[in-house]
Structures are given as C-alpha cells and as structure tokens.
Amino acid sequence: xxxxxxxxxxxxxxxxxxxxxxxxxxxxxxxxxxxxxxxxxxxxxxxxxxxxxxxxxxxxxxxxxxxxxxxxxxxxxxxxxxxxxxxxxxxxxxxxxxxxxxxxxxxxxxxxxxxxx
Amino acid sequence: xxxxxxxxxxxxxxxxxxxxxxxxxxxxxxxxxxxxxxxxxxxxxxxxxxxxxxxxxxxxxxxxxxxxxxxxxxxxxxxxxxxxxxxxxxxxxxxxxxxxxxxxxxxxxxxxxxxxxxxxxxxxxxxxxxxxxxxxxxxxxxxxxxxxxxxxxxxxxxxxxxxxxxxxxxxxxxxxxxxxxxxxxxxxxxxxxxxxxxxxxxxxxxxxxxxxxxxxxxxxxxxxxxxxxxxxxxxxxxxxxxxxxxxxxxxxxxxxxxxxxxxxxxxxxxxxxxxxxxxxxxxxxxxxxxxxxxxxxxxxxxxxxxxxxxxxxxxxxxxxxxxxxxxxxxxxxxxxxxxxxxxxxxxxxxxxxxxxxxxxxxxxxxxxxxxxxxxxxxxxxxxxxxxxxxxxxxxxxxxxxxxxxxxxxxxxxxxxxxxxxxxxxxxxxxxxxxxxxxxxxxxxxxxxxxxxxxxxxxxxxxxxxxxxxxxxxxxxxxxxxxxxxxxxxxxxxxxxxxxxxxxxxxxxxxxxxxxxxxxxxxxxxxxxxxxxxxxxxxxxxxxxxxxxxxxxxxxxxxxxxxxxxxxxxxxxxxxxxxxxxxxxxxxxxxxxxxxxxxxxxxxxxxxxxxxxxxxxxxxxxxxxxxxxxxxxxxxxxxxxxxxxxxxxxxxxxxxxxxxxxxxxxxxxxxxxxxxxxxxxxxxxxxxxxxxxxxxxxxxxxxxxxxxxxxxxxxxxxxxxxxxxxxxxxxxxxxxxxxxxxxxxxxxxxxxxxxxxxxxxxxxxxxxxxxxxxxxxxxxxxxxxxxxxxxxxxxxxxxxxxxxxxxxxxxxxxxxxxxxxxxxxxxxxxxxxxxxxxxxxxxxxxxxxxxxxxxxxxxxxxxxxxxxxxxxx
Numbered sequence: 005x006x007x008x009x010x011x012x013x014x015x016x017x018x019x020x021x022x023x024x025x026x027x028x029x030x031x032x033x034x035x036x037x038x039x040x041x042x043x044x045x046x047x048x049x050x051x052x053x054x055x056x057x058x059x060x061x062x063x064x065x066x067x068x069x070x071x072x073x074x075x076x077x078x079x080x081x082x083x084x085x086x087x088x089x090x091x092x093x094x095x096x097x098x099x100x101x102x103x104x105x106x107x108x109x110x111x112x113x114x115x116x117x118x119x120x121x
Numbered sequence: 122x123x124x125x126x127x128x129x130x131x132x133x134x135x136x137x138x139x140x141x142x143x144x145x146x147x148x149x150x151x152x153x154x155x156x157x158x159x160x161x162x163x164x165x166x167x168x169x170x171x172x173x174x175x176x177x178x179x180x181x182x183x184x185x186x187x188x189x190x191x192x193x194x195x196x197x198x199x200x201x202x203x204x205x206x207x208x209x210x211x212x213x214x215x216x217x218x219x220x221x222x223x224x225x226x227x228x229x230x231x232x233x234x235x236x237x238x239x240x241x242x243x244x245x246x247x248x249x250x251x252x253x254x255x256x257x258x259x260x261x262x263x264x265x266x267x268x269x270x271x272x273x274x275x276x277x278x279x280x281x282x283x284x285x286x287x288x289x290x291x292x293x294x295x296x297x298x299x300x301x302x303x304x305x306x307x308x309x310x311x312x313x314x315x316x317x318x319x320x321x322x323x324x325x326x327x328x329x330x331x332x333x334x335x336x337x338x339x340x341x342x343x344x345x346x347x348x349x350x351x352x353x354x355x356x357x358x359x360x361x362x363x364x365x366x367x368x369x370x371x372x373x374x375x376x377x378x379x380x381x382x383x384x385x386x387x388x389x390x391x392x393x394x395x396x397x398x399x400x401x402x403x404x405x406x407x408x409x410x411x412x413x414x415x416x417x418x419x420x421x422x423x424x425x426x427x428x429x430x431x432x433x434x435x436x437x438x439x440x441x442x443x444x445x446x447x448x449x450x451x452x453x454x455x456x457x458x459x460x461x462x463x464x465x466x467x468x469x470x471x472x473x474x475x476x477x478x479x480x481x482x483x484x485x486x487x488x489x490x491x492x493x494x495x496x497x498x499x500x501x502x503x504x505x506x507x508x509x510x511x512x513x514x515x516x517x518x519x520x521x522x523x524x525x526x527x528x529x530x531x532x533x534x535x536x537x538x539x540x541x542x543x544x545x546x547x548x549x550x551x552x553x554x555x556x557x558x559x560x561x562x563x564x565x566x567x568x569x570x571x572x573x574x575x576x577x578x579x580x581x582x583x584x585x586x587x588x589x590x591x592x593x594x595x596x597x598x599x600x601x602x603x604x605x606x607x608x609x610x611x612x613x614x615x616x617x618x619x620x621x622x623x624x625x626x627x628x629x630x631x632x633x634x635x636x637x638x639x640x641x642x643x644x645x646x647x648x649x650x651x652x653x654x655x656x657x658x659x660x661x662x663x664x665x666x667x668x669x670x671x672x673x674x675x676x677x678x679x680x681x682x683x684x685x686x687x688x689x690x691x692x693x694x695x696x697x698x699x700x701x702x703x704x705x706x707x708x709x710x711x712x713x714x715x716x717x718x719x720x721x722x723x724x725x726x727x728x729x730x731x732x733x734x735x736x737x738x739x740x741x742x743x744x745x746x747x748x749x750x751x752x753x754x755x756x757x758x759x760x761x762x763x764x765x766x767x768x769x770x771x772x773x774x775x776x777x778x779x780x781x782x783x784x785x786x787x788x789x790x791x792x793x794x795x796x797x798x799x800x801x802x803x804x805x806x807x808x809x810x811x812x813x814x815x816x817x818x819x820x821x822x823x824x825x826x827x828x829x830x831x832x833x834x835x836x837x838x839x840x841x842x843x844x845x846x847x848x849x850x851x852x853x854x855x856x857x858x859x860x861x862x863x864x865x866x867x868x869x870x871x872x873x874x875x876x877x878x879x880x881x882x883x884x885x886x887x888x889x890x891x892x893x894x895x896x897x898x899x900x901x902x903x904x905x906x907x908x909x910x911x912x913x914x915x916x917x918x919x920x921x922x923x924x925x926x927x928x929x930x931x932x933x934x935x936x937x938x939x940x941x942x943x944x945x946x947x948x949x950x951x952x953x954x955x956x957x958x959x960x961x962x963x964x965x966x967x968x969x970x971x972x973x974x975x976x977x978x979x980x981x982x983x984x985x986x987x988x989x990x991x992x993x
Binding site: 056 | 133136139140141143144146147148150170171172175176179180183
C-alpha cells in the first residue's frame, strides 16, 4: 500500500501556500479548477507550476474546511465544470493567512538581507 | 463536517471524477485552440493532469477513517487466514483457551475469596479479637466471657465489641423436629457488622437479660423456609429446645455471620459464666469494630496491655494468656491464601507455556508466509502496517481463545462453587463478574502481545529481496534460535510445575496412608443435642442415650453402636487442662492440656481404637461407681513413661468446682485428632455415665455401606422422643475426606495444571523437532546420499531435541529448587527439595521429550535421498 499523506514534489513547499494562492485567486470571483491553476501560473509569470495532482486534493481540503464552496456551472466554451467560490470564513482565513505570510516573508527577508547601517 | 464525510465519500468520489473529466475537456479544448490535433490535445491534457485515479484515491483517503478502515481490513484478512489454516488455528485456540481458562478460573477464586471485601459495612474496620497463649501452642484461641467483659469495658481503639458463640437448637413446630444452627450474640453484634434487619429490629441491651422472655432474630433463609416469607412474622413465637421465643426481626438475604447460622439469640451470660473460675472457659468469638482512623496495630498494642493487666489480676486463670487482633477478612480467608497464590503462580506458568507453544506455531507458519510478506513489502506496505496485520491475527486468535476459555472457566467455577466453606471459604461468591471478565480480556490481550510479538518482529525483519531470492524454503538460523529458546522455556516451566505437583502428590499419598487411629469404614455418624429445658437431669440424659443405643443395637444391620461427646478429626473438639498427682504441683497455667471425650463403653470397639493396656469402660462404670478414665498412648508415653499408668489417677476439668480424681483403667491407641499431618493428640476419655454430656455424636458400624441406616436412626430417635432432631449425618468416609479436602483440592488442581503443562511442552518439542526435520530434509538427504546410516540420522535429530530438553530440565531444576520452598507448609513428610521427586520428575519429563522427538526423528530416517535432493 502506498504511503499516504504528503503529495509529491514542490507540493510539500506549497502545502500551506497553495491553499493561500487558491483562496487569493477566488477573491476575484468564482472559478473552476482549470482556471485556478491557469491564473496562479500566469500571475506568477509561470514560476509557480500547479501540480494538478495536488490542486484537486487541496480544493477538496478547503471545501471540507468550509473556506470555499462549490457548484456546477458552464465554462467559457460551454462545458460543464465545477466552480469554486470563496465563503465568508474563507475570506477571513485569506486575510489571516496573508498577514501571516507577509510576516513570514518579512522575517525571512530580514534574515537574508540584514539592514545595512 | 468531520467524520460524517466518511459516509459521503462515494458520492464525493463520483463528483471528483466528473470534475476531473471536465478539466480534461477544458484543457483539450484549449490545446486544440493552440493548434494540436484532437488526439494530441487529449493526450497532452492527460499528461498535464497526471494519474487521475491517484488523485481520486488521495481524496478518497482524505475522507476515510484510515485507522479503523484498515483495522477492519486486517481483521477480515486475519479471519480468512485462520479459516484457511483451520488445523493451526484450532490447535492454537485450544492451547490458549486452556491457558486463559485456567487463569480466569483461578483469578475468579482469588477475586471472590481474597480481593473482594466482605459483605459488611466498612469491612476493613471489622476485626476478630482472640485470646492467645503461645507457650501452650495456642496461637489463636476462643475468649472466656469474663475476659470479654473486661476487654469491652477497657478497650478504647474499638467503637464497639461483641461476643458470639454458636449453638444448636431443636426446633419443634414443623412436620419433623429439626436442628437449627444459631448463635448467641451480644446486643452490639449487628452494629459491629453494620447489618440492618429486613423486618423488625435487632437486639437491644435490654433484650440481653437472663430469665426474661426470649427473643430471636431470624435469618432470611429460615424466614423463607419455615415462615413462608410471612411479612407478619414479627411478634410470632418459635419453639426452640422446648422454650418459646418471640421473633423480633428478620435479617436481609445474604447476611450470614457466623457462616451457616439460621437464627440469633441474645447472649444471656448467667452468673456462673461470669464467675472468676469461668475466666478459664474459652468459648466465645469476639468481633470488634475499630474506631475510624484506628489501626489494627494500635488496637493490638492496647489489647496486649489490657491482657497483661488481667494476667496480673487473675494469675490462676490468665497466666500466659494474651490477646491478638486480626482483620476479619484475614481470619476468614487467611489460611487458604497460600494455596491460592501457589495455584495462581501455576496457572501463570501454564499460560506462559501456552504462549510459547503458540509463538512456536506462529514462527513455523512464518516460514511459509515469508513469501507473502515479502511480496507485500515489495508492493510498498510499511513494516508497521505488516506488524500490525500480524498482531491483529494474534489478537483474533487470543480473542477466540478467550471466549472459549471463559466457557472453560465458567464450567470450572461451577465445580468450585460447590466446595464447602471449610475447604474454600466464600466459594459461593465465585462467578464471572465484571472484574473477572476484565481480567480475562486483559490476559487475552497480553497473551496476544506475548506470543505474537516475537513472530511479528522476526517476520518483518530482514530484507524482502533476500526472502524472495531464497524462495522461502530455507529457514534462517536466527529463527531456529528463537524457537529453540521457546522450547527450553517451556520445558523449564513444565518441570517446575511437575516438581511442585509431584511434591504435593507425594505428600497427599503419604497423608492418606497415615493411620488416623480409628477405622472409618462402614461407620455412620450423627449428632444429637438434647435441650437442657427438657433433659435437665443427668439421669434423663443417660436414659435417653441408653435407649437410643439399645434400639439401634437391635437393628440387624448395626454391628456396633456407641456415643461420644465429639467426632474424631472434625477439628473442633474440646480440650482441657489436666493434672496427675505429679503435675498438680504446677501452677494451673502450666498444666498440660489434652483432648477430652466422654464416651459410651462400646465407643472404642465401634471405632476400632485398640486397647493397649488395662480395660475398656464397661457397664460396671455407672454414675455411682468409682470414677475411671482411659488415656491415649500419647499421654501414657509423655507422663507415665517410667511406670504403668494403670491405677494412677488423673483429673481433667469441666463442671462446677474442682474436677474429681479418676483412676486410669486403660490405655488406648492414639487418634490423629488434630489432623492427619499432625502429631498424635493426647486424649483423655471418661465414661458418659459418670460425666454427662447433652450433645453427643452417635456412631453406628455396619458390615456394608451404612448410608441406609440414617432413616432407621431418625425413626428410632423419634420413637424415644418425638421432638428430638438428628443432625450432621455423615459416613466415616465423608468424615475422613473432609479432613483431607484442602490438600486434596490443591493436589488435584496443581496436578491438573502440571499435566496440561506437560502435554503442551511435549507438543512444543514435537512441533519444533518436526519442523526442524522438515527444513533439514535436504541436508539429511545429502548426508544419507553420502553414506550416513539411519542410526546416525536418528542420533542427529534426537541429540538436537535432547540438548534442548536437558537444558530445560537443568534450568527447571534450578527454578523448582528456588520456588518449591514456597510450598513448604503444604508438604507432609516430604522436603521441598526432595531429591527423589526431583529425579523422578526429571526422568519422566526426559522420557516424554524423548518420545516427542523420536517421532520426527523416525520420519527423518525415512527420507529418500533422491527425493530430498530433487526437492531443492
């Protein structure tokens, strides 16, 4: 039986970060999985590649926690697709996680580039 | 959402599948827009997504309660395994069931007898206060009424103190006269025990006045049997010993103290029983409730000080007498504790042997399963997962065994519950209650871990690739080491148990061959107690027993008939201080004491007690004739060793005033009155015509089984006095078996456990040797191809088995040497390290082990080299 738990590769790094990115993507409005991945890739200038293998489990996890909700809709080219939207608690979560992320980035930056006197 | 998602996961999975499908379609559309052909587009989309099944699986797992899920999987898999290997499963389950069952049964006894508190209010504060005279060899003795009164007034460590003495009462009012067992108790008796009545009230101090109209408290049992549970019973009257008593209360169901008692009466000490001389008449049992916070040690110290004061005040009666405070629980079950602990140890050993056996079986099977396990490893199972799977199988095994063991235990408990209190006190409360069930479950889990751990560890160690390469055919050396160690362990434990049971068995046989000093075969005994109210004069009593004896002697089947004041060997006979002319110079407290019997002339003849010198009592020894006595050989040897006792005088004391001097007319053989294992008791006999006793045992000797004489006796007694009950009817065999009941019980049980241990250990040796032969078939084939004869193959296998056995025997001998001293108090004419027993047991075990390895060894000699070599 394969090991369960951590998804492979950079998903380890993104475990928390991917959730944050998904939530941020959905601030603009509801989107389906394909769009979410596309948006993340493009807005990061293709630096962040979203593993689809971890995208769907992440969506599932977020929905399970009640931060996003899903519904079936029709895509741009008239295909049936599952759309996700941010819930109220997802919005709070996004705010919290964003500020925590900024603290973390600030802290890391201070370590990497000590203030010059 | 939580765990509820577990139930929705199928629907979720469907949704995910659709969603992923939608993704693929969108991506494909885009790829086509980028200019790919539809086929390329679909392919690229799939590649980008990765393995959709894996994604679904991952989400599915997120929705599972993984632990329970896979546990259930393990259980199902385990059950499948066991069903596939039904033979193995059966042997393992039976072995473990024996171990668990035996442990549960013995624990249920320990729980009921030793661990659960007595059924009284705050039982830990209830004590028994006894008199004690170590210099005379009386560690614990009954209390005399005047001493009790002084204790009661002086002792400060106790909240309350109460006396009690058992008595028997003829009850006339039913269809037949019946004898009831009662107790005369102080008014505070019930409050010492914290017992409340079910109806009415218990005694008040004003009930306890001599001469006042009698009152009685009934037990629940008596109330049910004789009063049809009449709720209006209070105030009704009851005729006991011809006198009327008014019922004032009924105790609750289950309250029985002292044991077997049916009614309680006030103690009513008269002037005589409180007189200074009565300080020497020890017959009371005293119970007392400690004050909250007071310890037994404090009470003990205080009581010793009080006794010392009494000793100085009354040197004639109290010299050498001190007192002893013991917890009631200790007094009730103290003497059975060592037996139970030894038995508990024995079943513990038995369980270990069972575990070793099953571990051996599992290890043998592990070889066969190694391929399966290796494949599962290769497919990515974690070590933990596989170990858990194996342990689950073990727990399944022990769970099934536990259920079966409980059945065995219940069956054993049913037998144990029927034991009389003298053999096993509190036996009636043995049962499969919650703590016992808990214990059984605990033992089962522990057992599973014990026998499952080694195989699980072994099987999950080592690289799977190696196993697959080996083809799972050749066992590694390491595993064999473990199995050999297990066999040595089993042999060791079995030897210890066998030595223990061998010693007990030997003791028991020796105990049974002890001559009790009388002939118990074809004897029927019964007890008749004449009420004082009806038989107030000696002449009436003498006449009654004379008539009964006369009538019984006329019955054709009755060869001999006699009466005596006690039953030999029943453990509760009277003993009194006695004096000879030489001894009377001694202070009263230093005078020796002897067992005391009042007997009819034919007593010795009836019981086959031989006359050594002089004469038996005759009809010529009647009330008015010169007073005579017969002494036992032990008295003659100790006090008349230098001259003939015939014609010497002796006095032994009961009755008001100084007992009279009596002329010794005969010396008879000794009777082992204090028990078969004890030294002969010094005994003095007096004729029942000269010293009248109102409670007598009757003895009838017949030519064959005397049981049928019971009804004849009853009707003959009723024809003399229609109100007179006959009680305690027993045969001589029953009398004797009671005397050896406890040694018999422990010998039987320990032998049973040792026998099981032997069977299991030899199965273990057999299993390991068979397995070894099977695994070394190739090697044996090579040896035989190279010219080894059958004898040398036989020797090869046997020497292997015998090496393990000898090691086990050596270790077991050392273990037994260390442990058998715990049984010292159970042994009779055998030392705990009796060399003969050790040697016999070792030889016996060796022979059994030899047989167990001979069978596989024979098989080895029949190996066909050609087949064996081709097999590899």
